[in-house]
Amino acid sequence: MLHALERAARNGVAVGAHVAYRDLAGFGRRDLDASPAELTGDVLYQLAAISGMARTVGARVSYIKPHGALYNRIAHDPVQAQAVVDAVVALDPTLPVLGLPGSEILRLAAAAGLPTRVEAFTDRAYTPEGALVSRRQEGSVIHDPAEVAARSVRMATERTVVAIDGSVVRLDPDSLCLHSDTPGAVGLARAVRDALEAAGVEIRPVPDAEDDAVAPASSPEHRVLPARDRRAL
Template identity: 65%
Template structure:
């Protein structure tokens, strides 16, 4: 059994920092690097990419709506052509910076509201996939299993990688409970670790109504912006290893 462990990183901006990126890069195998639209700036992107390369961590472009004030968590109506161009801009920027420090972007993962939107919206999913295809059709798209964006990407010949969220609550339909609802984010370390191990070994998770939901995932996400994120990520990795799961990047 093998699983990738990914986290959102590089989400500081200017003098503001968010999370302990260097410590998390010692734990995860894939880093979803903010591209400057929901968080991140050129210096933060460069430092994060350099630190990831130094540790052998794969770099992903975490593309987003242009929403710095809302941290990319506000759903927006964006013309598909404009959204495609904005995703392309973000992807090219992070990949260009990564190459200057000896790395490259290995995959693409939408962030926040865009992530949730392309799970169900064919038009916006097509815009995101078109940007990835135009830039490099060999780049995998990381997202929820069975999501619309994965169907669109597969239809265009792009590789897809399914992920699960150890610290997020699930609906019976296999989608994430919106953050505005109580209990959407799970903070108890023992619960998060147990869920991660079960996702990796049994490929299932318990939804908020008690039903069992299949999650055939190759990667597990732990968020880097929650309190105690580093400690939680380490606990998840240790729990996976104890359960006999090899923690390795999917790319």
């Protein structure tokens, strides 16, 4: 983690806190019924740790994006979502919080006065309801660079995604995520960046996002503010 922070600082990449359940063996991808107090403490511990490490290399944490099972759980669980919000407010109430559109975490973060950013996933399949398709289901992760790039441009300019059943789902994202643990992530990231720039999309780090950051599809210049979390460029 310190090596990643050093490289981020050296390359001017925004640093985000990717907090998760206390689940090292499962890489944070197993759902846990943590109590609100326990979850707040765990998230606060992780936030404080990465914030301190970032300072040692001249960087700073500039947004928070929960990971894995916690990310999915707090999209619909207000109790756990509030526990995460409480941790962020306690440490730094200026940190933007990333989450799925219409999620409990974004609703409660906004209610607490935290900046919020709607996130979309370029390499993940969506359900008709706008949720991510479970990784246990075939086709949940998209590997084709051309398809991922095309989805990214659509998300940035049309504000929508085609769900796994062919329906169109509106997302209105402020931030785009590409997972670095997806096989071929470096090639995917290059394809995405090339496609976004060719479409006139301006790429900025999360803290610079604005509510009206993306121009409507009829505009001659489309802009989106993708997150640089786990970016492989």
